[in-house]
Amino acid sequence: MGTRKLYLVFSKPPDRVSDDEYQRWYDVHARENIQSPGFVSARRFAITPSRGDDAPLSHLALYEYEDEQQVWRDDLDRRIGLGMIQLPEWFREITFQSWDCSALSDRIDP
Structure with missing residues (x-):
């Protein structure tokens, strides 16, 4: 198993998109x-x-992934390019902020 990392994607839908529509799509x-x-x-x-x-x-959206981010990024780009992933026409209007997170310590449990 590779090193696990987190990828955090904060977002806000465009004002013209209902919360229900955004939730269904996301x-x-x-x-x-x-x-x-x-x-x-x-x-x-x-x-x-x-x-x-x-x-x-x-x-x-909190994603957990292993190894190199570039692997899944390339695959997502490929699948979008092939039309396997459909993005809504309002996709570019979403406000996004993404963070890649690498652990500095082991998980601490009570």
Whole structure:
């Protein structure tokens, strides 16, 4: 087994896209993403500021993957290019912020 890493994708749908539509699309999209080699899992979250601050983003997709990010990135690009993954016409209007995370320590459990 390779080294596991996290890939965090924070997002906010365009104003013209309903929350239901965004959730339906992103549920399918996350499942499409993790079919690429290297992905281990995906989980989606609604995010809310814990201190009452305004939040520019409203959703988080948390992906766990192994080894090199470039492997699954290349595969996703290939599948999109072949039309195997369909992106909605409003996809480029989504606000995204992505973070690649490498562990600095082992998991700490109680």
